[in-house]
Amino acid sequence: MTTEHLVLVTDAGATRTITLNRPAAMNSFTTAMHAELLAALDNTAGSTEVRCLVITGAGRGFCAGQDLGDPQVAPGKDLGALIEAHYLPLVERIRSMPVPVIAAVNGVAAGAGANLALCCDVVVAARSASFIQAFSRIGLVPDTGGTWLLPRLVGHARALAIAMTGDRIPAEQADAMGMIWQCVDDAQLAESVGALAARLAAMPTRALAVTRKALADAQHMDLRAALQMEAQLQTELGGAHDYLEGVDAFRNKRAPNFTDR
Structure with missing residues (x-):
């Protein structure tokens, strides 16, 4: 196992798991974590031994989105520049991975964290997990691909209401509306994701x-x-x-x- 401060990388057979590792901050993004995550993804893309990738979060959350305490998002900063420098490369890297990518959503996925999960090929969520398009709560629009992803996943009417209200969408509801692939009991998340990853890793x-x-x-x-x-x-x-x-x-x-x- 290779352990970095903000991102953990583990291999099990042909499956690699990348774990966001800021549990005290619900794995919210900082520029430092962006750098480590993108490097881990690039390394995975270049590895001929990896045939499936799992992305998950440490602790009780998947990812709470952008850390609003990061100096890069302080009032007066250009948020668009932050997106182009960090979130755009992240989304494009995930969407161009040469292997299937599973999001194992173990807890809350909010803002950029929700859309990070939805960028993955298959999303499996624990029953206690939830998805929140939190952008409207602070006067912003969905980013990290949210404007592109949501209408394609749940349709225009639902996407607009989800984005405007910023309501919490429990995993079971996300499953029912087609936002994600599967909702499983919390105790079964690791086993379910592991079995799916092994299955995909054995496929073409x-x-x-x-x-x-x-x-x-x-x-x-x-x-x-x-x-x-x-x-x-x-x-x-x-x-x-x-x-x-x-x-x-x-x-x-x-x-x-x-x-x-």
Whole structure:
């Protein structure tokens, strides 16, 4: 295990877990934590041994968003510059990871912390967890991809009401409205996420990463353009090792060994 002050990195087989480690501050973001997190994500992206990534928080919270005590958000500071310097690279890094990314939401996920979780490919939340678009409470708009993510996940009407009211959305409600993949009992969170991560790690990693991008790109296309994109991607993936391995394993009734990234 590699331990850093603000971010913990642990490996279990082909699964890597990155844990935000400011539990006394509900893992809220500072510029220092941003730097450590982005470095950990870059390292993970470059590791050929990692085939699935889990992001979670230490203690009783996932992430409470931006630490308002950070000098970078003091009155008079340019908040847009902070977003472009730290949150924009963070979101783009997560959305371009070459492996599937699971958010294990162990407690409150508020503001940028909520949208950090929603940026991940699959969100599994403990029943006691909640999601709060807290921006309106301090006169701001959703960031960390929130304006893009929320309408796509829950529809325009719900997204607008969630963003405007800043209401707490319990994990069960988030599950019911399609904001997240799954809500599980608190005691089952680690086991459920571990099983899912192991399952994804054994699957065709490159195809999963391409699937993420294809689904996002298709939202801006008409049907014909999406069909053409699908044809192009199937041409690329159909000539790769994992497709040939998957077909051969299916025909010979054996477990496949996927290796593409």
